[in-house]
Amino acid sequence: xxxxxxxxxxxxxxxxxxxxxxxxxxxxxxxxxxxxxxxxxxxxxxxxxxxxxxxxxxxxxxxxxxxxxxxxxxxxxxxxxxxxxxxxxxxxxxxxxxxxxxxxxxxxxxxxxxxxxxxxxxxxxxxxxxxxxxxxxxxxxxxxxxxxxxxxxxxxxxxxxxxxxxxxxxxxxxxxxxxxxxxxxxxxxxxxxxxxxxxxxxxxxxxxxxxxxxxxxxxxxxxxxxxxxxxxxxxxxxxxxxxxxxxxxxxxxxxxxxxxxxxxxxxxxxxxxxxxxxxxxxxxxxxxxxxxxxxxxxxxxxxxxxxxxxxxxxxxxxxxxxxxxxxxxxxxxxxxxxxxxxxxxxxxxxxxxxxxxxxxxxxxxxxxxxxxxxxxxxxxxxxxxxxxxxxxxxxxxxxxxxxxxxxxxxxxxxxxxxxxxxxxxxxxxxxxxxxxxxxxxxxxxxxxxxxxxxxxxxxxxxxxxxxxxxxxxxxxxxxxxxxxxxxxxxxxxxxxxxxxxxxxxxxxxxxxxxxxxxxxxxxxxxxxxxxxxxxxxxxxxxxxxxxxxxxxxxxxxxxxxxxxxxxxxxxxxxxxxxxxxxxxxxxxxxxxxxxxxxxxxxxxxxxxxxxxxxxxxxxxxxxxxxxxxxxxxxxxxxxxxxxxxxxxxxxxxxxxxxxxxxxxxxxxxxxxxxxxxxx
Numbered sequence: 001x002x003x004x005x006x007x008x009x010x011x012x013x014x015x016x017x018x019x020x021x022x023x024x025x026x027x028x029x030x031x032x033x034x035x036x037x038x039x040x041x042x043x044x045x046x047x048x049x050x051x052x053x054x055x056x057x058x059x060x061x062x063x064x065x066x067x068x069x070x071x072x073x074x075x076x077x078x079x080x081x082x083x084x085x086x087x088x089x090x091x092x093x094x095x096x097x098x099x100x101x102x103x104x105x106x107x108x109x110x111x112x113x114x115x116x117x118x119x120x121x122x123x124x125x126x127x128x129x130x131x132x133x134x135x136x137x138x139x140x141x142x143x144x145x146x147x148x149x150x151x152x153x154x155x156x157x158x159x160x161x162x163x164x165x166x167x168x169x170x171x172x173x174x175x176x177x178x179x180x181x182x183x184x185x186x187x188x189x190x191x192x193x194x195x196x197x198x199x200x201x202x203x204x205x206x207x208x209x210x211x212x213x214x215x216x217x218x219x220x221x222x223x224x225x226x227x228x229x230x231x232x233x234x235x236x237x238x239x240x241x242x243x244x245x246x247x248x249x250x251x252x253x254x255x256x257x258x259x260x261x262x263x264x265x266x267x268x269x270x271x272x273x274x275x276x277x278x279x280x281x282x283x284x285x286x287x288x289x290x291x292x293x294x295x296x297x298x299x300x301x302x303x304x305x306x307x308x309x310x311x312x313x314x315x316x317x318x319x320x321x322x323x324x325x326x327x328x329x330x331x332x333x334x335x336x337x338x339x340x341x342x343x344x345x346x347x348x349x350x351x352x353x354x355x356x357x358x359x360x361x362x363x364x365x366x367x368x369x370x371x372x373x374x375x376x377x378x379x380x381x382x383x384x385x386x387x388x389x390x391x392x393x394x395x396x397x398x399x400x401x402x403x404x405x406x407x408x409x410x411x412x413x414x415x416x417x418x419x420x421x422x423x424x425x426x427x428x429x430x431x432x433x434x435x436x437x438x439x440x441x442x443x444x445x446x447x448x449x450x451x452x453x454x455x456x457x458x459x460x461x462x463x464x465x466x467x468x469x470x471x472x473x474x475x476x477x478x479x480x481x482x483x484x485x486x487x488x489x490x491x492x493x494x495x496x497x498x499x500x501x502x503x504x505x506x507x508x509x510x511x512x513x514x515x516x517x518x519x520x521x522x523x524x525x526x527x528x529x530x531x532x533x534x535x536x537x538x539x540x541x542x543x544x545x546x547x548x549x550x551x552x553x554x555x556x557x558x559x560x561x562x563x564x565x566x567x568x569x570x571x572x573x574x575x576x577x578x579x580x581x582x583x584x585x586x587x588x589x590x591x592x593x594x595x596x597x598x599x600x601x602x603x604x605x606x607x608x609x610x611x612x613x614x615x616x617x618x619x620x621x622x623x624x625x626x627x628x629x630x631x632x633x634x635x636x637x638x639x640x641x642x643x644x645x646x647x648x649x650x651x652x653x654x655x656x657x658x659x660x661x662x663x664x665x666x667x668x669x670x671x672x673x674x675x676x677x678x679x
Contacts, residue, residue: 037056067093074086091104170189170202182209182212200236204222207240211239211243220244223239241255268410275289279427280576286453290453294431322396323354336580339467340663342370356378394417395418403426419674420435422438429453443608464612467663481569488518489568490569493561506623522554523553568591571586578602579593590643593609
């Protein structure tokens with residue numbers, strides 16, 4: 001018999017005498033009975049509390065407080081039917097009591113009935129708007145329901161209502177970070193840290209907030225504090241590892257990421273961070289990096305295409321190609337995938353795009369214009385993504401992320417298309433046996449050694465694996481800056497993690513070889529005093545004074561970033577991880593690039609790009625050749641003049657900007673894959 005049924009039975013027996021008994025009781029005695037029941041409830045003695053509250057109801061069946069408390073006890077006992085009925089009876093008797101609506105909300109929430117829970121919570125707030133903790137709980141429920149905008153309105157109202165506690169500020173900070181409102185998130189997290197200075201979790205989130213605001217020094221300090229406060233918390237080690245990666249401290253970064261993995265073996269973000277970091281440094285050989293990727297991939301079963309039931313291809317049906325990426329927005333990937341999306345042969349191919357990110361911008365809108373079958377998946381779960389991919393009946397699925405943020409390799413591990421391909425977004429093997437092919441070219445991945453370092457079969461496109469879609473920005477003056485400055489300016493706008501000690505030493509040697517020359521370095525992280533000081537110290541130890549170095553952080557507008565190339569005569573590529581977008585951006589703005597070819601894909605991309613432009617003279621094979629090539633070009637004023645005038649036209653006329661030709665070459669590769677799979 002449920003609690004509600006027992007109460008009804010007792011009430012029916014007691015009702016004839018209840019009113020008289022209660023009315024004749026002394027008011028102090030009545031208060032004592034309720035107080036006793038409440039104290040028993042607070043002490044966790046729910047059995048005794050239930051009996052006491054039941055006794056109250058026997059004397060006064062319309063006692064709303066007793067009904068409410070018994071509903072909470074029934075919820076605890078799992079008797080949801082009784083809990084709901086009792087809560088609704090209490091509200092019927094005292095509809096203006098916010099506690100009763102709050103209790104009803106908790107019962108609904110325990111059953112994942114969020115719509116009803118939210119309605120009850122909102123009614124509680126309407127009745128008692130001055131309780132900030134309630135607002136923050138409601139906002140958390142709204143976030144869970146996917147209603148972020150509504151949640152933020154509640155948070156703002158809660159902040160105006162009064163000061164919440166540390167957990168409330170932490171919850172607010174976490175919610176704001178999900179909305180990418182990083183400055184506001186930082187403020188909330190700092191308040192939480194002040195209230196709870198011993199919380200490693202708060203420091204972890206602060207580290208991420210600082211990191212995402214391009215403040216690596218503060219991020220590193222917060223991450224180290226998180227580790228000191230909670231050494232067994234893997235997130236602290238992960239945060240520190242990623243922050244160190246962004247400062248080109250790769251060996252130490254990998255040590256911390258491995259510590260995070262040792263504490264939490266299924267920590268996928270830490271595993272991806274480790275693999276990505278290894279690509280930046282020559283500390284690890286190509287074979288060691290390959291082995292690390294294979295180790296990652298071994299955790300997934302190798303599902304063969306033949307074991308999956310896919311829709312049979314119908315003669316005459318378009319070949320269905322799907323492109324999966326979280327980066328269909330202002331991002332390097334879009335510079336290179338847009339030509340394919342724009343120029344695919346719609347008479348033979350049906351194109352699908354799967355955008356795994358809720359962040360969109362004008363680039364997203366432009367890309368949508370080229371693709372009829374656009375799937376905006378936002379934060380869809382792996383199961384939801386898998387369902388969408390299977391329902392579209394793809395012939396070939398191309399993932400564009402590798403191990404970078406937002407990838408969905410775990411979905412591809414389930415074999416969601418007969419042919420699965422990795423391309424463009426990552427400079428190495430995925431390590432995942434369920435991916436059949438990786439698209440590259442013969443210069444970036446020479447036949448032989450490169451094949452042995454991939455679990456995928458390498459498909460080498462003719463000419464180049466890249467096709468560049470440039471920004472619509474004028475090249476500026478055709479007069480090189482050395483003509484007005486009286487000295488040559490070398491420059492690099494590559495990401496800071498690519499600026500290894502080997503790379504910086506090369507640049508120092510170039511500056512030493514070219515008297516009066518200067519270096520202009522501009523990228524994320526260098527707006528922070530810590531990385532700036534470290535870079536200047538590295539150059540100083542190599543004999544380069546600070547007055548020969550200009551350092552700048554990123555510019556908000558992409559146009560300003562591109563126009564900064566107008567102040568550079570010669571771009572110096574990074575090593576061992578070359579630039580891709582930065583190299584082509586420099587060339588588009590009339591700036592020649594010197595690159596040092598290495599022993600892996602990441603250090604051969606520059607060679608691939610420059611060879612496609614018939615500029616292999618700027619590709620060095622040794623560090624000494626790199627310095628010599630930069631010095632010789634710096635001393636050839638006529639050639640610098642000519643390159644400034646001609647590079648944009650040369651690039652425009654090359655395979656690197658032949659959109660229709662590139663799409664045709666890519667399609668030929670897809671047809672070969674289909675042919676191979678049918679054998």
